[in-house]
Amino acid sequence: xxxxxxxxxVAGTAAALLLVAGSGLLTGCGSPTKDAASGGTEEVxxxxxxxxxxxxxxxxxxxxxxxxxxxxxxxxxLMKGTVYRIPLPRKDLTVTTQGVTIKPGLxxxxxxxxxxxxxxxxxxxxxxxxEDELPKVTDALQAAGIEQTALHKHLLQQxxxxxxxxxxAMGNPVTLARGLKSALDATAIPPASPPPxxxxxxxxxxxxxxxxxxxKGTADGGIYKFSISRKDTVTDGTHVLPPAVGxxxxxxxxxxxxxxxxxxxxxxxTASEVQKVIRALRKxxxxxxxxxxxxxxxxxxxxxxxxxxxxxxxxxxxxxxxxLSATATAPAS
Numbered sequence: 001x002x003x004x005x006x007x008x009x010v011a012g013t014a015a016a017l018l019l020v021a022g023s024g025l026l027t028g029c030g031s032p033t034k035d036a037a038s039g040g041t042e043e044v045x046x047x048x049x050x051x052x053x054x055x056x057x058x059x060x061x062x063x064x065x066x067x068x069x070x071x072x073x074x075x076x077x078l079m080k081g082t083v084y085r086i087p088l089p090r091k092d093l094t095v096t097t098q099g100v101t102i103k104p105g106l107x108x109x110x111x112x113x114x115x116x117x118x119x120x121x122x123x124x125x126x127x128x129x130x131e132d133e134l135p136k137v138t139d140a141l142q143a144a145g146i147e148q149t150a151l152h153k154h155l156l157q158q159x160x161x162x163x164x165x166x167x168x169a170m171g172n173p174v175t176l177a178r179g180l181k182s183a184l185d186a187t188a189i190p191p192a193s194p195p196p197x198x199x200x201x202x203x204x205x206x207x208x209x210x211x212x213x214x215x216k217g218t219a220d221g222g223i224y225k226f227s228i229s230r231k232d233t234v235t236d237g238t239h240v241l242p243p244a245v246g247x248x249x250x251x252x253x254x255x256x257x258x259x260x261x262x263x264x265x266x267x268x269x270t271a272s273e274v275q276k277v278i279r280a281l282r283k284x285x286x287x288x289x290x291x292x293x294x295x296x297x298x299x300x301x302x303x304x305x306x307x308x309x310x311x312x313x314x315x316x317x318x319x320x321x322x323x324l325s326a327t328a329t330a331p332a333s
Contacts, residue, residue, distance in 0.1 A: 054235040057082040057115040057122075057242055068114055071177035072184070074192040076114075083244035084114040090128045092190045095162055097155045100262045100310065105223035106254040107154050107264045108162070110189070112180055113245040114173060121173040123180065124166070124245040126294075129187055131161040136186035141167060144179025150294045154264060154306045156287060166246075166294045196221070203255040204313040212317035213251070213324065215332035224253040224261075224313075229330040230268060235299050246294065247302065249327065251320060253313055261313040263320070266290075266306045269327050274303050276326035281307055284319025 065084040069075045076086035088110035095102045102108060112125035123146065129137050134151075141148055150166040167183075169176055200222045209224065210216045217226045227250055229243035241247055250265040263286070267277050278288060289306035309316055 054238055054240050055117050055119075056240040057117055060084070060116050064116070065114065065173075067174050068177045071174055072112075072181050076112075079244040080242070082115055083242050085244055086112045086114075087192075088112060088125070088127065088184070088189055090162075090189060091193075092188050093130070093160070093162070095155075095158055095160065097158045097308070098310070100254070100256065102155070102158075102262075102264075103222055103254050105221040105225070106252050106262065110164070111246070112167075114176070115239075115242060115245060116173070117239055120170045121176060122239060122245070123169045123171075123173075123176040124241075124295075125180075126164055126166050126246060127183065127187070128189075129163050129165065131163060133187045134163050134165070137165065137183050140183040140186045141165075141179070144182055145169060145171075146176070146179050146183070147296070149296050150292055152290050152292050152306075154266070154289060156289050156308055168295065202253075203257065203259070204253060204261055205259055208314035209253065209317040212314055212321055214321065217251075217253075222255070224255075226251040226265075228324065231328050231330040232300065234302065236295065236297050237299055241298065247298075249324065249329065251324075253316070255313075256310065259313055260311060261316060262308070262310045263316050264289075264306070264308050266304045267323060267327060269303050269305065270300050271303065273327050274305070277305055277323045280323035280326055281305075281319070284316075284322070285309060285311075286316070286319055286323075 059081040060078065062078050065076065065078065068084065072086065074086050076084045078084050089104040090108040090110065091104050093108060095108060108128050110126050110128040112123060115122045127137060138148065146167050146169040148165050149168045152164055153162065154164055199219045202219050202222070202224045204224055206217060206224055213226060215226060217224045227248045229248050234241045234247050247268060249267045251263065252265045253261040253263055255261055269277055274291065281288060286307050286309040289308050291303060291305050293302065294304050
């Protein structure tokens, strides 16, 4: 199992660290050591073997994450009191695939998720970048000590060429946010904008889609979405990973008119589930786009399968249901 990336505070961040400490967010695990070059202190990650059983995330408040929001210039949503999730959609891009113009909410919704643990803060996320941006983003992430744990595509054919890179790091939350901002600055991801006062209508038979999938979706920016957690506990070996950091099956419907839709998203699966999901999707005429991992050391080992199809929305939902049933999903709420 690969050691996780740990981002250390650098000289000149004392004020930021004091701010974070005052907010209740811890600055890192291990004991502070003297930095001979700067005269300051830096936090050193404790050895993984010494951390004991996997730790659950701790409860936080919106105020705890203000230093992160201020550093990034973007606010997020606190989910179940543990994960602070910041949307990073590519509203600046016009991407087409197989004649469909992709709405950001269907396939282009990057994000950064922060979770606080007893001794450190976790950053996980997925950045949507153009092919031209990718080398600069990679260099910025690596310079900041933020690991890239996956690089892939979500669409079979697309113009322009777009890539998705997953990120993962542990450390001081403000330092993590500063490193992430350096990567975002290498892209044309637009500044944050407030959500619309009202959701645009979804021109689909959403009741029929809900019935076919056995759960209720959510309207978000003109897209009808499902985010479905697994019933098993997932860890990285030392931390329990909440579903909101990105460990869910995502199913998105984009209306195309006449109750037709484009569907895109990904199934989260264990190894024993992968072939069952492939067979179920293909039986329903749904294309397989990618099969890969999103993390380096998740337990159980998880695989993600991206898919694509167009057609009648309810018919597509009925085709997706056997694939969903082939995975260990949490009960519908």
